[in-house]
Amino acid sequence: MSTIIAEIVGILIIGYLLYRYVLPPLRTMTQNREEQIRQQVEDSKAARERLEAAQQKYAQAIKDAEHDASRIRDDARADADRIIEEIRQKAEEEAERTRRRGEEALENARLQVVRELKSELGSHSVALSDRLVKSELGSDEAKHQSVDTFLDELERSANLSSSAPSGTPTQRS
Numbered sequence: 001m002s003t004i005i006a007e008i009v010g011i012l013i014i015g016y017l018l019y020r021y022v023l024p025p026l027r028t029m030t031q032n033r034e035e036q037i038r039q040q041v042e043d044s045k046a047a048r049e050r051l052e053a054a055q056q057k058y059a060q061a062i063k064d065a066e067h068d069a070s071r072i073r074d075d076a077r078a079d080a081d082r083i084i085e086e087i088r089q090k091a092e093e094e095a096e097r098t099r100r101r102g103e104e105a106l107e108n109a110r111l112q113v114v115r116e117l118k119s120e121l122g123s124h125s126v127a128l129s130d131r132l133v134k135s136e137l138g139s140d141e142a143k144h145q146s147v148d149t150f151l152d153e154l155e156r157s158a159n160l161s162s163s164a165p166s167g168t169p170t171q172r173s
Helices: 002-136 140-163
Strands: none
Touching: none
Protein backbone atom coordinates (compact mmCIF):
# COMPACT_ATOMS: atom_id res chain seq x y z
CA MET A 1 0.00 0.00 0.00
CA SER A 2 2.68 2.38 0.64
CA THR A 3 3.67 2.03 -2.96
CA ILE A 4 0.17 2.84 -3.99
CA ILE A 5 0.15 5.91 -1.74
CA ALA A 6 3.56 6.85 -3.03
CA GLU A 7 2.31 6.39 -6.56
CA ILE A 8 -0.82 8.43 -5.82
CA VAL A 9 1.31 11.16 -4.22
CA GLY A 10 3.67 11.04 -7.17
CA ILE A 11 0.73 11.27 -9.56
CA LEU A 12 -0.73 14.15 -7.56
CA ILE A 13 2.63 15.97 -7.58
CA ILE A 14 2.98 15.37 -11.30
CA GLY A 15 -0.64 16.49 -11.77
CA TYR A 16 -0.01 19.59 -9.68
CA LEU A 17 3.17 20.38 -11.61
CA LEU A 18 1.37 19.77 -14.89
CA TYR A 19 -1.57 21.90 -13.71
CA ARG A 20 0.70 24.62 -12.38
CA TYR A 21 3.44 24.82 -15.00
CA VAL A 22 2.43 22.91 -18.13
CA LEU A 23 -1.32 23.49 -18.37
CA PRO A 24 -1.25 27.37 -18.34
CA PRO A 25 1.12 27.62 -21.32
CA LEU A 26 -0.93 24.90 -23.10
CA ARG A 27 -4.12 26.83 -22.37
CA THR A 28 -2.50 30.03 -23.60
CA MET A 29 -1.29 28.30 -26.75
CA THR A 30 -4.73 26.73 -27.30
CA GLN A 31 -6.46 30.08 -26.75
CA ASN A 32 -3.99 31.79 -29.07
CA ARG A 33 -4.54 29.12 -31.67
CA GLU A 34 -8.33 29.39 -31.26
CA GLU A 35 -8.01 33.17 -31.60
CA GLN A 36 -5.92 32.76 -34.77
CA ILE A 37 -8.46 30.30 -36.19
CA ARG A 38 -11.34 32.62 -35.26
CA GLN A 39 -9.46 35.54 -36.83
CA GLN A 40 -8.78 33.50 -39.98
CA VAL A 41 -12.47 32.54 -40.18
CA GLU A 42 -13.46 36.22 -39.83
CA ASP A 43 -10.84 37.20 -42.39
CA SER A 44 -12.11 34.45 -44.68
CA LYS A 45 -15.70 35.73 -44.30
CA ALA A 46 -14.54 39.30 -44.97
CA ALA A 47 -12.54 38.10 -47.96
CA ARG A 48 -15.55 36.16 -49.24
CA GLU A 49 -17.73 39.27 -48.84
CA ARG A 50 -15.13 41.39 -50.63
CA LEU A 51 -14.90 38.73 -53.35
CA GLU A 52 -18.69 38.70 -53.77
CA ALA A 53 -18.75 42.51 -53.87
CA ALA A 54 -15.91 42.50 -56.39
CA GLN A 55 -17.71 39.87 -58.49
CA GLN A 56 -20.89 41.97 -58.40
CA LYS A 57 -18.91 45.05 -59.39
CA TYR A 58 -17.24 43.01 -62.13
CA ALA A 59 -20.61 41.72 -63.38
CA GLN A 60 -21.99 45.27 -63.31
CA ALA A 61 -18.91 46.56 -65.11
CA ILE A 62 -19.37 43.85 -67.76
CA LYS A 63 -23.04 44.83 -68.16
CA ASP A 64 -22.10 48.50 -68.37
CA ALA A 65 -19.36 47.72 -70.90
CA GLU A 66 -21.78 45.64 -72.98
CA HIS A 67 -24.35 48.44 -72.78
CA ASP A 68 -21.72 51.02 -73.77
CA ALA A 69 -20.48 48.77 -76.56
CA SER A 70 -24.05 48.32 -77.80
CA ARG A 71 -24.66 52.07 -77.64
CA ILE A 72 -21.37 52.78 -79.44
CA ARG A 73 -22.20 50.15 -82.06
CA ASP A 74 -25.67 51.64 -82.56
CA ASP A 75 -24.19 55.13 -82.79
CA ALA A 76 -21.62 53.88 -85.30
CA ARG A 77 -24.36 52.25 -87.37
CA ALA A 78 -26.42 55.42 -87.27
CA ASP A 79 -23.36 57.46 -88.28
CA ALA A 80 -22.59 54.98 -91.07
CA ASP A 81 -26.20 55.14 -92.32
CA ARG A 82 -26.11 58.94 -92.19
CA ILE A 83 -22.77 59.05 -94.03
CA ILE A 84 -24.03 56.57 -96.64
CA GLU A 85 -27.15 58.67 -97.15
CA GLU A 86 -25.05 61.85 -97.47
CA ILE A 87 -22.74 60.18 -99.98
CA ARG A 88 -25.73 58.79 -101.91
CA GLN A 89 -27.35 62.22 -101.96
CA LYS A 90 -24.11 63.88 -103.10
CA ALA A 91 -23.68 61.22 -105.80
CA GLU A 92 -27.26 61.78 -106.99
CA GLU A 93 -26.69 65.55 -107.03
CA GLU A 94 -23.43 65.09 -108.94
CA ALA A 95 -25.13 62.72 -111.38
CA GLU A 96 -27.94 65.25 -111.87
CA ARG A 97 -25.40 68.07 -112.43
CA THR A 98 -23.50 65.87 -114.90
CA ARG A 99 -26.74 64.93 -116.67
CA ARG A 100 -27.77 68.61 -116.88
CA ARG A 101 -24.32 69.60 -118.17
CA GLY A 102 -24.52 66.79 -120.73
CA GLU A 103 -27.99 67.92 -121.81
CA GLU A 104 -26.79 71.51 -122.04
CA ALA A 105 -23.74 70.45 -124.04
CA LEU A 106 -25.96 68.32 -126.28
CA GLU A 107 -28.43 71.20 -126.75
CA ASN A 108 -25.56 73.61 -127.49
CA ALA A 109 -24.09 71.14 -129.99
CA ARG A 110 -27.52 70.65 -131.57
CA LEU A 111 -28.03 74.42 -131.85
CA GLN A 112 -24.55 74.79 -133.30
CA VAL A 113 -25.25 72.05 -135.86
CA VAL A 114 -28.61 73.67 -136.74
CA ARG A 115 -26.90 77.05 -137.20
CA GLU A 116 -24.21 75.48 -139.33
CA LEU A 117 -26.79 73.56 -141.39
CA LYS A 118 -28.90 76.69 -141.87
CA SER A 119 -25.84 78.59 -142.94
CA GLU A 120 -24.77 75.83 -145.33
CA LEU A 121 -28.34 75.34 -146.56
CA GLY A 122 -28.61 79.07 -147.22
CA SER A 123 -25.32 79.04 -149.09
CA HIS A 124 -26.30 75.96 -151.09
CA SER A 125 -29.78 77.37 -151.75
CA VAL A 126 -28.33 80.57 -153.09
CA ALA A 127 -25.82 78.67 -155.22
CA LEU A 128 -28.51 76.29 -156.51
CA SER A 129 -30.92 79.13 -157.18
CA ASP A 130 -28.19 80.97 -159.01
CA ARG A 131 -27.48 77.91 -161.15
CA LEU A 132 -31.18 77.30 -161.82
CA VAL A 133 -31.81 80.90 -162.75
CA LYS A 134 -28.78 80.90 -165.01
CA SER A 135 -29.78 77.65 -166.66
CA GLU A 136 -33.47 78.62 -166.98
CA LEU A 137 -32.82 82.12 -168.12
CA GLY A 138 -29.62 81.48 -169.99
CA SER A 139 -31.25 81.89 -173.41
CA ASP A 140 -33.94 84.25 -174.68
CA GLU A 141 -36.24 81.39 -175.51
CA ALA A 142 -35.92 80.04 -171.96
CA LYS A 143 -36.74 83.52 -170.61
CA HIS A 144 -39.87 83.73 -172.80
CA GLN A 145 -40.94 80.23 -171.81
CA SER A 146 -40.46 81.02 -168.11
CA VAL A 147 -42.54 84.18 -168.37
CA ASP A 148 -45.25 82.29 -170.31
CA THR A 149 -45.36 79.53 -167.69
CA PHE A 150 -45.65 82.09 -164.92
CA LEU A 151 -48.51 83.87 -166.69
CA ASP A 152 -50.32 80.55 -167.31
CA GLU A 153 -50.08 79.71 -163.62
CA LEU A 154 -51.45 83.15 -162.68
CA GLU A 155 -54.34 82.69 -165.07
CA ARG A 156 -55.15 79.21 -163.71
CA SER A 157 -54.95 80.55 -160.20
CA ALA A 158 -57.36 83.37 -161.04
CA ASN A 159 -59.81 80.91 -162.68
CA LEU A 160 -59.70 78.59 -159.66
CA SER A 161 -60.31 81.38 -157.18
CA SER A 162 -63.29 82.71 -159.13
CA SER A 163 -64.88 79.22 -159.46
CA ALA A 164 -64.31 78.31 -155.76
CA PRO A 165 -67.19 79.13 -153.39
CA SER A 166 -66.57 81.82 -150.85
CA GLY A 167 -65.29 80.74 -147.45
CA THR A 168 -63.26 77.80 -148.83
CA PRO A 169 -59.60 78.12 -149.41
CA THR A 170 -58.29 78.14 -152.92
CA GLN A 171 -56.00 75.46 -154.21
CA ARG A 172 -52.77 76.18 -155.99
CA SER A 173 -50.94 73.86 -158.31
